[in-house]
Amino acid sequence: MNDDAETRAQAAREVCPFLTAKQTAFHLGISAHTLRGMRLAGKGPKARRHGHNWRYHIDDIEAWSLARSGGEGDV
Numbered sequence: 001m002n003d004d005a006e007t008r009a010q011a012a013r014e015v016c017p018f019l020t021a022k023q024t025a026f027h028l029g030i031s032a033h034t035l036r037g038m039r040l041a042g043k044g045p046k047a048r049r050h051g052h053n054w055r056y057h058i059d060d061i062e063a064w065s066l067a068r069s070g071g072e073g074d075v
Helices: 001-017 021-028 033-042 058-069
Strands: 046-048 051-058
Touching: 001 058, 021 033, 021 046, 021 051, 021 058, 051 058
Parallel strands: none
Antiparallel strands: 046 051
């Protein structure tokens, strides 16, 4: 993960660790539509229901991203 991504992740943890689907998609560099498809297929980061909305915890996003990249290099 590069310094900019680490800075954004840390800021998210301090304000609110739960991101919307749109924020999560932006963080991962994919579309919200792609993220939704991944969630429905059980292939994306862990998602939680908060009322009527899906939320993603920043730590789950980072863990999923690192697992996909083999834990090395930029994601």
